[in-house]
Amino acid sequence: MNEGLAAIIAGNSSDAAREWLQQRLQKAASIPQFNQTFTAVPRFTGKNIIVVSPEQAAVLQQQVPGFFVHGWTLDRLIRAWWLLQLDTSDKAVYLDTIEKLFLSAEMNELAALYSALPLLAWPEEWKLRTAEGVRSNIGVVQEAIMLQNPYPARYLDEPAWNQLVMKAIFTDKPLHLISGLDERRNTALAAILTDFAHERWAAGRKVSPMQWRLLTTFITADNMADLTRVWHSADQTEKAAAALVFANTDYAPAKTLLASDPALTAEIQSGALSWDVIAAKLSQN
Secondary structure, eight states: OHHHHHHHHHHHSOHHHHHHHHHHHTTTTSHHHHHHHHHHHHHHHOOOBOOOOHHHHHHHHHHSTTOOOTTOBHHHHHHHHHHTTSOOSSHHHHHHHHHHHHHHOOHHHHHHHHHTGGGSSSGGGGHHHHHHHHTOOOHHHHHHHHBSOSHHHHHOOHHHHHHHHHHHHHTTOOGGGBTTTTTTOOHHHHHHHHHHHHHHHHTTOOOOGGGGGGGTTOOOHHHHHHHHHHHTOSSHHHHHHHHHHHHTOOOHHHHHHHHTOHHHHHHHHHTSSOHHHHHHHHHHO
16 A cells, blocks of 8 residues: 555656655654654645556556545645555554544544545454544544544444444535445334434425435335335435335335336436435535
8 A cells, every 4th residue: 555655746746746755754763853844745745646557447446345445635645645654564653643633633634534544454443533534523534534534434333334424424525426225224223214204294394315325125015105205206316216216125015115216217228317316416406
């Protein structure tokens, strides 16, 4: 991962920035110097949006599946890479150093730290820190944790994971960009989402069609009435969401309802209708 990130940095930074980083590497063993460099990165490297080639992206995926840097600024990328330069031989010192960076970080530093969670040593140690970050009200920090970050799905326990998903819904984050969203579906989350839908409807408000995706393998007689309501919605995007849920469940009443609309069934089978298609439509609204 070190070399993969370094290659992207080399292709997106100036000669002066690379020279500065090389100079700082010689002092990385000193914790105060390490911390100073982490803070100083943007002043010497800039904040331009990086360009990542398909080959470079593939290398990152091989090393850390689900790890994406597309859309990152150069300073965030360099900060993530810089964290890999920290000596891991002494666990206590390592954990203390990273924790103190979290405690003293400003907004963009926090975003870099949370983005780098999949790269940090002793990943189990960062679960509580991640759960705390989910409760943040800083949008860029929330996105660094929630979107295209494989760490939460791999390491958060179920209550913390469910809290992340619900916080994403409350703050209108794109659910389809949450890594591991389908794999971490669970009965408790399905119940929470059903209750949430009832509250929204009672208040005369809409429910995001994307959230029904999380009920796909948890349809019961109790929540089938809610999905049936979505199926009969005048909003075609909502009906399409219900159709996708029905297409991927073994629950017989759902299959029967889907079969009543051959055209919609054909769209799903051909790939013309998918969760990505729904996500794209919602992003246009």
